[in-house]
Amino acid sequence: MTALEVAFSPCPNDTFVFHAWTHGLVPGAPETKVTFADVDVTNTAALRAEFDVVKVSYAALPWLLEKYELLPCGGALGRGCGPLVLTADGRTNLDGARVAVPGERTTAYLLMRLWAQGQVPASVEMVPFADIMPGVRDGRFDAGLVIHEARFTYPTFGLTALADLGQWWEESTGHPIPLGAILARKELDTAELTRVIRSSVDYAFAHPESSADFIAAHADEMDPDVQRQHIALYVNEFSRNLGDEGYAAITDLLDRAHAAGLVPPIGPLRAG
Incomplete structure (x- = not known):
């Protein structure tokens, strides 16, 4: 099977989340070819569907959901972590x-x-x-x-x-803030990719020391304490499962933005 083209940022939260999958530590997971890129780059690349699985901004979803499906795990959504x-x-x-x-x-x-x-x-x-x-x-x-x-x-x-x-x-x-989303091309087995990414998150939480070198290598010489704070801030229960609370936050953000004339309308975010 051809390796999947996967793109995410070099920031500690993303390398923490994707380490296990991209290092062959998730049983049965497809092989990957990883591209590290800032989210503004991936937002643009996803318009051309350049990647199979990609980290993007939630603000970019209205332009991307024709070709991609929003996965319910792996992203960044939480409290106390806004811009x-x-x-x-x-x-x-x-x-x-x-x-x-x-x-x-x-x-x-x-x-x-x-x-x-x-x-x-x-x-x-x-x-x-x-x-x-x-x-x-x-x-x-x-x-x-x-x-x-x-x-x-x-x-x-x-x-x-x-x-x-x-x-x-x-x-x-009253909502948590939606920041970064994980998308997968619609023609892929998105249910299996959800399993893989959730397993990667679970592995990261269970074995935080395993990803330390990978995180440090891509963290732009960031202080180790800042790396840990970064992960603690952006990787949480929503990284395992958006759930009703997460989907409600995303929908409210994009509906408010559409009402203000800032983004196109969106359809349902959940598959099926």
Whole structure:
């Protein structure tokens, strides 16, 4: 059987989740050919159906569900883990601000647009994630939208949080925040892939030491303590199973975004 083309980010939560599958530790699982890529890259590549299984932003789903099925495991959805809007100048809103964001169809940017309705930035620029905090610190931007480990490291850049979009979302809706989704091409055995990925998650939780070297090798020299915090924040019970609570959160996010004219409408998210 031809190896499946699988794409996910080099971030610790993804390498933690996919380590067992991609290293032959899940019995009966198909072989994989792995591509590491930032989520903004995979969001675009998935439009062309370049991968069999791919990690994307939930915000990108309305453009992808014709060719892909949303799997109920392996992704990032939770509480206390949302994107941050950071500044260096103490501003209280984004009016007139030059804003750096990590991608056009990231969940972070979608949340920022929902939160910032009525505010009018001077400009919004798509910027590689690693360049956002230095850019705000150095005055190239007035505000930056950040994700992942930046929750733990932004004070070292002398920045302050204008908004915690996850907190805003949770307080506004009561839902956890949907961040990253796992999709599989519809013509594949998605039930079997769900078993494989869930087994990979279970193995990761049961044997956290097994994936440590793999995680460290792809974590951009991230401090080991930050790696552990990153995993603890983004890998949780929703990574095993979205369940009713997870699906409700995703549907509410995308329905609100559609009502605001930001995304196309979506159909049912569950297979069948």
